[in-house]
Amino acid sequence: MADLKKLSEKTPENELKKHIGLKASRTIGNTLIYILLIIMTVIWLTPFVCIVLQSFRCESTYIVGYVIPQQWGLDNYKALFQTDFPIWYRNTLITALCVSVLQTVIVLCMSYTLSRFRFKLRKPLMKFMLVLGLFPGMLTMIILYRVLKDLGLTQANAVPGLILVYIASSGMGYYISKGFFDTLPKSLDEAARIDGATRAQVLTKIILPLAKPIVIYTILTAFMGPFGDFVFARYISMNTSKGMNVAVGLWSWLTPDQVQYKYTMFCAGGVLVAIPVTILFLCLQKYYVEGVTGGAVKG
Template sequence: MNTKNEIPEVDIVVDEKAGVIREIKPEKLASKKANERRSNTIIYVILVLMSIIWLAPFVFLVFQSFRSYALEGGGMVDYLLPKTWSLDNYRWLFNPENSNFLRWYGNTFIIALFCSVIQTMMILSVSYTLSRLRFKGRKFIMNTVLVLGLFPGFLTMITLYFLLKQLGLTQTGAIPGLILIYCASSGMGYYISKGFFDTLPKSLDESARIDGATRFQVFLKIIMPLTKPIVIYTILMAFMAPWGDYVFASYVAFGSEPNYNVAVGLYRWVNVADYQGYFTRFCAGGVLVAVPITILFMCLQKYYVEGVTGGAVKG
């Protein structure tokens, strides 16, 4: 094919260990490329299959949420695509006369908002202190947190319930009660952000201290401006968690429907026999919860990745 006497493409690789320049023959290169193509194709096939598996439940959920309630009922069915598409379920949810859904949504939003502020402050205080300050009892605090973390969380549910009840923060007071519980011990989750503080050079503090800054000023003016990624990570985590809490939220708010969070309300629709034909409404409610959180998460994904990777590497 080649009329011109082309110089064959040669891949030259420097092998430091051998100390020689080696040359890879063009045939070998071609087969390598074919190999590469083949393995890439396999990977694409796997990735496409995985994407389908990972997205399928959510797509199905969305399909179900758009099923016509009037024509196909609200129960579970054995087919995927609705025969009639409609907004029946969403319309039903948005009418406060039908259910407390909007109220639950609002409750959860309030809880998430407060938690993201208070928890972030707690976690930052603890992680900053344990990372950058040295004082008597520091090691003791860290070991205590380690030991406490080994007790299963639901063990103390009944005690927390009655503690909250003493403060009047159950049933009708469930919203502030849940905020209190979520935040009170949140300082124990200092690990990831401590890992972050550990990576900031010590010289930053020291030079500022030499210039006469107090520790508070160092914290506020030198360190805080550098903590944006970890602050955003912490806020994101604190904001997302309350949306999924069923167990404790139902335990604190039982018997007071207007004070449920959205997880408790929706969970009951599919798991309490009193609610017949609520499945598609559950799906619609689930979509309404998932969409904003997913969007928020996607926007802040970068920070999430930094947080979990940092956390994993530093334990």
């Protein structure tokens, strides 16, 4: 009722609508929104476009004041493969893939347990992990370095060390997937159990197929963390080229005496790093959004 009343009032907005008609006003609105979106897109994309363009610049290697290369070519990409870049890339991929698999398994098991099982320490455990999660991870950096060094997992052996660091506390990241599992009706479990399924079978055969978005979301976040990590990776590789990941390796080209010779290669490296992540996101985009919002709906 109130809405109807509003429309009949003589507000300037309503006046406008009357004069130009519904269709036209929608067109105007859309146009404005699209202009806004285009402006935002340009702002968003400019740095990426610049990096891509710089990576094809062949006439010089230092930072210059223009964006469009005068001489196009793949020199920077070729040069990239003369350096340790392939090793860094391999390290990064190995780390990210291992972590995404292991972390996903751990997180899903954890969430399933906390969502479906009832045991005495369940609540205290969840509270404990919540409190533990409040401490910044960076606090542990120095002691972790020491421990890994004593295990021989730093410098050239940084990759297993890093994997260990990333998956070590991953069980604590169960919140979103547990939230999602909680929304799945418990009667499904019960039915399966009555039919003779074990707990593990319930998880793999019943829950996981239903929880596809959350699984993919977990894999994605687990992959992205190590893929872009810099701080831990830098400490643990400790200037040893063989143990660096891409972020650390590319960063090492940014010293004042290096950047003049490596800037365009740095851009090329950046483009190559972006490729797998972009593909991954494009393919899994719809699950990602479902996953992020899925856990929020509590049953």
